[in-house]
Amino acid sequence: MTLATCSPAGPWAAPVLYAVCPGPELVFLSRASTRHVQDLLACPRVAAAIHPDQTRPLRGLQLEGQARPLQGREAVRALRAYLLRFPSARGRFPVWSTVRGTGYIRFFGLRPERAYVLSEEDFGWGVRREVPREVLARFP
Numbered sequence: 001m002t003l004a005t006c007s008p009a010g011p012w013a014a015p016v017l018y019a020v021c022p023g024p025e026l027v028f029l030s031r032a033s034t035r036h037v038q039d040l041l042a043c044p045r046v047a048a049a050i051h052p053d054q055t056r057p058l059r060g061l062q063l064e065g066q067a068r069p070l071q072g073r074e075a076v077r078a079l080r081a082y083l084l085r086f087p088s089a090r091g092r093f094p095v096w097s098t099v100r101g102t103g104y105i106r107f108f109g110l111r112p113e114r115a116y117v118l119s120e121e122d123f124g125w126g127v128r129r130e131v132p133r134e135v136l137a138r139f140p
Contacts, residue, residue, distance in 0.1 A: 001015070001016055001017075001018045001026065001028070001048050001049070001050045002014070002015055002016075002048060002049045002050075003015075003016050003028070003036055003040075003046060003047075003048050003067075003110070004046060004047040004048065004049075005035075005036045005039030005040050005043070005046050005067075006039060006043060006045075007035075007038070007039040007042055007043065012035050012036055012039055013036075014030075014034065014035070014036040016028040016029075016030060016036075017029070017082075017085075017086060017089075018050075018110075019078070019081035019082045019084065019085040019086070020081065021077055021078060021081045021109070023109075023111060024111075024112065024136065024137075025109040025110065025111050026048070026063075026109070026110040026112070027070065027077075027078035027081055027082060027107055027108065027109050027110075028082075028107070028108055028110070029082065029089075029093065029098070029105055029106070029107055029108075030105070030106065030108060031104055031105055031106075032103075032104055032105070032106050033104065037106070037108070040067040040068075040108065041069070044066045044067050044068055045064070045065075045066060046064070046065065046066070046067045046110060047062070047063065047064045048062070048063040048064075048065075048110060048112075049061070049062050049063075050063070051118075056120075057119070057120035057121045058118060058119075058120040058125070059117075059118055059119045059120060059121065060117075060118045061115060061116070061117055061118070062115065062116040062118065062128065063110070063112040063114070063115050063116075064112070064113055064114045064115075065110055065111045065112040065113040065114070066110070066111050066113065067108055067109065067110045067111075068108065068109055068111075069101055069106050069107070069108055070101070070106075070107040070108060070109050071099065071100060071101030071106075071107075072099070072100070072101070074107075074109065075098065075099040075100075075101060075107045076099055078107040078109065079095065079098070079099060079107065082107075093105045112136060114130065114131075115130070115131040115136050116128040116129065116130050116131065117129050117131060
């Protein structure tokens with residue numbers, strides 16, 4: 001996923017690996033010192049794009065919403081989802097300080113408020129469709 005943030009220094013985009021938790025909430029790990037984390041702590045409004053590596057036909061998901069640090073039970077939930085999706089991440093970061101929200105690596109959650117689907121095959125070139133809020137609320 002490409003996460004877009006903004007600060008007085010300007011806009012920023014960063015690739016992050018994510019997993020999905022109920023809510024829906026997209027959860028990701030990042031170092032607390034990164035520019036995108038510093039940006040989202042100062043201004044939690046973010047945007048994100050998810051798309052396959054293959055560029056044709058054009059398809060993907062665009063999101064906007066709020067990002068926030070997770071700790072405690074929410075971070076444990078994020079950890080389970082993240083390790084289920086990325087088992088190779090096991091042992092690569094300090095689990096307890098990450099879950100407590102005290103380490104140099106933290107879990108964050110992005111709660112989408114609006115989402116759009118792009119599908120060149122289904123909608124035509126350059127056309128996106130908004131996902132209705134009631135559908136978004138039922139995912140996953």
